[in-house]
Amino acid sequence: MIIMQELPLSFVDYDGFRDVLDFLAPEFNDMRRNTLKSEVMKLYEVEKSRTMMMLDENTSRVALAVDMWTSNQKKGYMVITAHFIDNTWKLRSRI
Incomplete structure (x- = not known):
């Protein structure tokens, strides 16, 4: 939570x-x-x-997405998310 x-x-x-x-x-x-x-x-x-x-x-390729934002505490954050299709053809996303 x-x-x-x-x-x-x-x-x-x-x-x-x-x-x-x-x-x-x-x-x-x-x-x-x-x-x-x-x-x-x-x-x-x-x-x-x-x-x-x-x-x-993983045997497929990985696409990376980058996002930046500012928190309520006025601190900057960057997150990198990896998107890929696993060996069972399910789309996965991991931060």
Whole structure:
């Protein structure tokens, strides 16, 4: 949710979010900014490895698209998206 909605990591410190989290998943009651950052970086590494394996197994060509934008925090971002057709003829896109 935090990644998809581009929320700040401090979102986990908000009282309302902590109340909802405690109600839905009490086992995550100790979630803090640094814990969240660590989990996000682990997820990044897993997805990076999956993407690299997909590209290594790919026998077709890859089209790259580049996009740039500015966040609400006035920070500039660039994203590179790889589009390709996998070996089962399914169109794939990986950031």
